[in-house]
Amino acid sequence: MIKRCATQWLMLGWLVLPSLAFAESAVDRLNTFVQEVSQLEADFQQTVIDTDGQVVEEATGQFLLSRPGKFRWDYETPFPQQIVADGERIWFYDVDLEQITVKLQDEALAETPAGLLSGNTLPESEYDIQELESEDDLQWVRLVPKADDNNYQTVALAFDEKGIREMLMVDSFDQRTRLVFKNLQINPDLPASRFEFKAPSGVDVVGDVP
Secondary structure, eight states: OHHHHHHHHHHOOOOOOOOTTTTTTHHHHHHHHHHHHOOOEEEEEEEETTSSEEEEEEEEEEEEEETTTTEEEEESSSSSSEEEEESSSSEETTTTTTTEEEHHHHHTTTTTHHHHHHHSSOOOGEEEEEEEEEEEEEEEEEEEEEEOSOOOOOEEEEETTTTEEEEEEETTTTEEEEEEEEEEEESSSOOGGGGOOOTTTTOOEEESSS
């Protein structure tokens, strides 16, 4: 349970960016995302790598975003989980354990990439941003939080000619979480109900319950 909850909190940081022309820099694409992308949908593959370079967890699922402030992660493998931010609260639902944990969204997302990228603030206000050398035909940009009290060190974003392809987060323990995005859709027509959460009957709910 501890490992699964830790992964959930890490995932708050991982939001995807739009498909833009290669003529723009990675920093330009990041700023365009904050200013212009209202909704997004993508499939994802997540890999967690420990300090020894060993894969300790792999997962797949679907990600949805509706700015400002709403997103949803639906994990399909290796076990079903849901993380839903409705604009006021974040709901963490572990299907197998039949348990839901609720957090106030403003507190949970304070000074995190999710709080930045799902809002309206440009990245340079909270991050030091650096363009990295291209690698494997991908453009990379790295974000380093300016605040010291963060549970992660850096977030790196990779783009190809179609848009975002990878994200890499390094936490305070040097553990890396990598995401690869597929089937990216920019500004699809997502119904508001996709970002609403209703606890199934009989499931325990703990935390900041409304």
